[in-house]
Amino acid sequence: MxxxxxxxxxxxxxxxxxxxxxxxxxxxxxxxxxxxxxxxxxxxxxxxxxxxxxxxxxxxxxxxxxxxxxxxxxxxxxxxxxxxxxxxxxxxxxxxxxxxxxxxxxxxxxxxxxxxxxxxxxxxxxxxEEYKDRVQEIANGLVKRTEYGGLTVDLGRAEAVIRREDLLPRESFRNGDRVRAYIYDVRREPRGPQIFMSRTHPNFMSKLFAQEVPEIYDSIIEIDAVARDPGSRAKIAVHSNDSSIDPVGACVGMRGSRVQAVVGELQGEKIDIIQWSPDPAAFIVNALAPAEVTKVVLDEESKRIEVVVPDEQLSLAIGRRGQNVRLASNLTGWDIDILTEAEESERRQEEFHSRSEMFMEALDVDDVIAHLLVTEGFSTVDEVAYAPIDELAAIEGFEEELASELATRAAAHVEATNRALNERRLELGVSDEVAAIEGLDPAILVALGENEIKTLDDLGDLAGDELIEILGDLAPSIEEANAVIMMARAHWFGDEEPVDGAEADEAAEAAAEEHERANV
Missing domain, CATH: 3.30.1480.10 (NusA, N-terminal domain)
Structure with missing residues (x-):
């Protein structure tokens, strides 16, 4: 040559x-x-x-x-x-x-x-090197071949893969068709770089809206969350950084032109555009649209919310095959329980009746006094025992003498119950060292003993979520559970002070591993 x-x-x-x-x-x-x-x-x-x-x-x-x-x-x-x-x-x-x-x-x-x-x-x-920096972008390509329900896409200077699960249901392409998808991963593999694209990824919808809505591209409007049932329905939460601009209206566009462009790309997938709110209750109410909500009860520790809707709105709130409530839950990150007003009223009456009977039996009072206690928000005998006398006396129909007597009876009941629980704890063989740990009341100690958790080492060998699972309704928060376990492990550290706060989980794992190695 x-x-x-x-x-x-x-x-x-x-x-x-x-x-x-x-x-x-x-x-x-x-x-x-x-x-x-x-x-x-x-x-x-x-x-x-x-x-x-x-x-x-x-x-x-x-x-x-x-x-x-x-x-x-x-x-x-x-x-x-x-x-x-x-x-x-x-x-x-x-x-x-x-x-x-x-x-x-x-x-x-x-x-x-x-x-x-x-x-x-x-x-x-x-x-x-070229495509690793294009992750989280939309790319266009031509279908090169189809195999096993997936696609191989020619991007011009590389090939990408769209697997079957990353395509919309009932969507079909032929060789030579143009396809648009979201690059969600680029991996370096022995056979060459593998570029993975998706049309079902939630961020695909976000990027499509950014292309259609200039306010999103300019960061005037921000997308906070997306939940999709690909090919069927989706919810997208948005908020505006400019109070003069309606984020929902801007995303919908004149006569729905902007949202229809996205719907067309997604093969007719219905899209609910929702106003995001920093208040979880308001955000969840918006997310359940088009259903109307009359009442919400939040449990922030477990991120669970109970939503009450009118009887005729139940099917709308749940959606076909639970789709509406499932998408709302995915969008907000909260577990959502939906009740009708009739169900909520019936449950409230059952709780009222059961609490009233509990006070009647524990305090040896008639139903009128028991009903008044429940109406005022008392749910346990302990709350009555430790409530200030003047607070009890302030209940309409109560006098100071009656309030004092109720407090005395409640304290006696609590003492007797705790004494019985302590005897049961000793029968089960739960050690005094475990009983001395702060945050473990007699009922919890009995529950531990019934689950064969009797010594500091037994308790220390648990993880926080295991303790919560064992205690069930008696369980504390995950932070409190981790703190209890760390106190049980204190003797593993010798003279060292065990850590707490944000480092509790990490220290707990390290100590458990060290303890396990020592036992082996």
Whole structure:
């Protein structure tokens, strides 16, 4: 091959594969070096240099100058080296030119394979570097082939994969069709970079809205959450950083033009655009639209909310096959329980009746006094026992003498109950050390004993969520559970003070592992 043709080939390959010309020339040098070693011996240090301007190929054998010869193929004595070059020193290299290689059929094929492999590696590296920074972007491509329900998409300078689960239901493409999807992952793998795209990812909808709504692109309106049932229905929560701009109206557009553009791309997927609110109750009420909500009760510790709707709104709030409430739950991050007004009223009456009976039995009072206590918000005997006398006396129909008597009876009942629970705790064999831990009342101690948690080590071996599961209705919050477990593990640390607060979980895990190793 003429020298100038060699450089022309390198330029052509670089342009076609989208890689640097230098990488192609380096691949050619490696191929010629490989052929040289096959001819002159693999043990020799043979190197190739292609002149970047003229295309001249220099094939050289390098010899290292050494005091003592360990490998005659790659080393030369310093005495002999100085005869050839008086300035040679130990550690220097002498280069002997080798005659050009006459490539035979096998050598040429081998060189071609080396060049192809190196060029392919360079192309893969270029693709990965180019697309790893395009994660979370929308890309357009042409369907190259379909297999196993998924697609291989030609992006121009790379290929991407859309798996079957990342396509909308009932959506079909043929070879040559244009497809638009969201790049959610780019991985470096031995067979080359793998680019994964999706049309069902929630962020695909977010990016489509950003393309259709200039206010989102300019960050005047922000998308806070997206929940999708791909191909069927979706909810998107938005808020505006400019009080003069309605975020919902801006996303809908004139006569629904903006939202319809997104709906069209998503094969008719219905989209509810919802006003986001920092108040969880208001946000959840908005998320359940179009259903109307009459009452909400939040449990912030467990992130669970109870929603009451009119009887005729129940099916609308739940949605077909639970779709509306499921999407609202995914959108807000809260577990949502839906009750009708009739169900809520019936449950409230049952609670009122059961609490009244509990007070009648525990305090030996008639139903009128019990009803008054429940109406005033008292739910346990302990609350009555520890309530200030003047607070009880302030209940309409109560006098100070009656309030004092109720407090006395409640305190006596609590004391008797605790005494019975303590006796039961001792029967179960729960140690006094466990009973001394702050935050464990007699009822919890009995529950621990019934679950074979009797010593500090038994309690310390638990994780916070395991303790909560064992205690059920008696369970504290996860933070309190972790604090109890850390107190049980205090003796594992010796004289060290156990950590608390945000580090409790990490320290608890480390201590448990150390304890387990010690037992082994």
């Amino acid at each position: 003429a020298r100038i043709e060699l450089l022309q080939v390198a330029d052509a390959v670089a342009r076609e594969k989208g890689i640097e010309r230098e990488l192609v020339l380096e691949a050619m040098e490696q191929a010629i070096t490989h052929a040289g070693k096959r001819k002159y011996g693999q043990e020799h240090d043979i190197r190739t240099d292609i002149d970047r301007e003229t295309g001249e190929i220099k094939l050289m054998r390098y010899l290292e100058v050494a005091e003592e010869i360990e490998n005659e193929a790659t080393q030369i004595p310093i005495s002999e080296a100085q005869e050839r070059n008086p300035a040679a020193q130990v550690g220097d290299y002498l280069a002997d030119p080798l005659p050009p290689i006459d490539f035979g059929r096998i050598a040429a094929q081998t060189a071609k394979q080396v060049i192809v492999q190196k060029v392919r590696e360079a192309e893969r590296a270029r693709q990965y």
